[in-house]
C-alpha cells in the first residue's frame with residue numbers, strides 16, 4: 587500500500603531569486619528577436635492579428651506550456667508559463683494571444699470530462715486548434731458577472747443560446763470559445779453564483795448559424811469583438827463542468843490568470859524602464875543628457891523599485907500556486923503591484939521622451955496604451971482591492 591502523501595506545507599515552498607528557467611528565457615528571447623518593433627507597429631496600425639508570432643510560439647510549444655504531457659503539452663509549472671509571457675513583453679512583444687490560450691485552456695483542463703480533454707487538448711497542444719476566446723463580459727452587467735443575461739435553454743441534446751457578449755477578444759481568430767451562459771433564471775437560484783454554465787463553442791460552426799461577431803474599435807490592438815447570439819445551438823456534450831456551476835469553474839482559474847498577466851506587467855515595466863533610461867542618457871538638452879536631472883531620473887528609479895517589489899511578490903504567488911497552496915491574497919497583491927508598476931514605468935517613459943513619446947516610431951505611445959489595460963482587464967484595480975479588503979482584512983463585502 588502506498589504511504590499517504592503529506593499535504594504541501596508553506597515551509598517547503600522556495601522562491602528562486604535569480605533568472606529561473608534560463609533555457610526558456612533564452613529561447614523566448616530568440617523568438618522575440620524575429621518580431622521587432624516595426625512588426626508590432628504595423629499590426630497596431632492595421633489592427634491585425636499577430637499570426638506569425640502566434641505560429642512561432644506554437645511551433646516551439648510555448649503556447650502549450652501548461653497542457654500536461656499526456657495531452658502533448660509541455661506540462662510546465664505556472665511560473666514557467668509566466669516567464670514566457672514576461673520575456674515576450676520585456677522584449678517589446680505583445681503576448682495577449684498566448685496568455686489567453688494558457689488560461690482559457692485551464693478551465694477545460696480542470697473541469698472538462700476525460701472525453702473532452704482527449705478530444706481537444708492534443709489538437710490545441712499541436713497548434714491545430716486555437717482556444718483563445720473567452721466570452722464572459724456583457725454590456726449591461728460588466729463586473730457583476732453572476733448577473734449575466736446570455737441565456738442557454740435546453741432543447742433535446744442542444745442548448746439554444748441567445749444574448750450578447752462584449753470585449754470578447756480574439757473571437758475572429760480562434761476556433762473555439764469558452765462561453766459563460768445562464769442556464770437557470772437568476773430569480774430561481776439559491777446563490778447569486780448558481781445557475782451559470784460554461785459551454786465550449788465551436789466558432790467555425792457557429793458563425794452565421796445564430797452567432798454574429800463584430801469587431802470593436804478599441805484603443806489597443808487586442809483583436810476584441812462583440813458577439814451576438816440568436817438561438818445558436820450548442821450540443822449539451824460541449825458543456826464544461828456541471829450545469830449551474832459554471833461560475834465556480836471560471837472562478838477557479840482567476841488566480842492563475844492574475845499571476846500570468848502580472849508577469850506581462852513586470853515585462854512591460856522592464857521594457858519601459860530600459861527604454862526610458864537609455865533615452866534619458868542619450869538625449870542632450872541644455873548641453874547635457876536629460877537623465878542628469880533628478881526630475882527625469884527619479885520617476886524611472888522609483889518605477890524600478892516598484893517593479894522589483896512586484897517581481898518578488900509575483901514569484902511568491904507563483905510558487906504558492908505551483909505548490910498547490912492557497913494563493914488568493916498573493917495573486918491579488920501581485921496583480922495590483924505589477925499593473926501599477928507597469929503603469930508608473932509607462933508614465934515615466936512617456937514623460938522622459940517628451941514630444942517624441944507621441945511619435946509612433948518610438949513605440950512608447952503604443953506600449954503605454956497597452957500597459958494601461960492591465961488595470962481594467964481581466965480584472966479592475968478596484969475589484970482587486972475589494973478582494974484584499976474582504977478576504978484578507980475581513981472587512982464587510984462592498985458590493
Ligand SMILES: Cc1cc2nc3c(=O)[nH]c(=O)nc-3n(C[C@H](O)[C@H](O)[C@H](O)COP(=O)(O)OP(=O)(O)OC[C@H]3O[C@@H](n4cnc5c(N)ncnc54)[C@H](O)[C@@H]3O)c2cc1C
Pocket residue numbers: 719720721722723727728729730752753754755756804808810959962963964965966967968969972984985
Ligand atoms: C482590451 C480589453 C480586452 C478584454 N477582453 C475580454 C475577454 O476576452 N473576455 C471577456 O469576457 N472580457 C474581456 N474584457 C472585459 C473586461 O474584463 C472588463 O472590461 C472588466 O472586467 C471591467 O468590466 P466593465 O468594463 O464592464 O466595467 P464596469 O463593471 O462597468 O466597471 C466600471 C468601473 O467601475 C468600477 N466598479 C464597478 N463595480 C465596483 C464596485 N463594486 N466597487 C468598486 N468599483 C467598482 C470598476 O472597477 C471599473 O473601474 C476586456 C476588456 C478590455 C478593455
